[in-house]
Amino acid sequence: MPHECKVETALDILVGKWKPVILFHIFQEEVLRFSELQRLIPDITKKMLTTQLRELEYHDIINRKVYAQVPPKVEYSITDYGKGLTPLLDSMHNWGLSHLEHLDQIYGESKLEKNN
């Protein structure tokens, strides 16, 4: 089989309880410090924020810039390569949006989360 399915590969990069929201904020703000991400995502713990950022960094989606100063300052931003995710994220967002409407039509708007 010369042609294999790599959907899972893409999923692996985006999946993780906090990765979408982290990416959302960094895409939107361009550059964010660790503490700013914490403030934007109140429920995340430092541990999770760190690990999710590290994974995104490993995949060259985000950049980690450390300022050699005290107190420490670290800025996260989307890499040029990472910006290539934009069309895919848009597609996923749009499909997700329309899917919520579809579920509404099928099951009614009960028991569907409106929050976010």
Added chain:
Amino acid sequence: MPHECKVETALDILVGKWKPVILFHIFQEEVLRFSELQRLIPDITKKMLTTQLRELEYHDIINRKVYAQVPPKVEYSITDYGKGLTPLLDSMHNWGLSHLEHLDQIYGESKLEKNN
């Protein structure tokens, strides 16, 4: 905020240890019986196959057709609505494919899975 990110919504539908491969086979074969899916995905247990199929069915991605006969016969197929996932899955596959190459360039081809 009138415009919220629904990337997670899309992720929720596709995520699950076996969902991508299940969808892959049903998309490819059009119609598959429970036992045929088991054969195509040797490592999956009946329990997981059942639950993942149920979730996809709940989201109206696949159709479950039960033949009232003995021994039982159940066929799974992609719904018309589910076929709307094709562009998204293609995008994810293509991005995943190029991402593997990108990782190769960064880290070399060591420690990257070649199997699948």
Added chain:
DNA sequence: CTGGATCCACTTTGATACTG
């Protein structure tokens, strides 16, 4: 300020046996 390290709770998945 930006983490790392540990320990624990919860969730997800797997193994196995059983059933209409």
Added chain:
DNA sequence: CAGTATCAAAGTGGATCCAG
């Protein structure tokens, strides 16, 4: 054939404390 039920194992996320 196509599941369900039960229990065990593994994986994931959270709470807390420590550190440069």
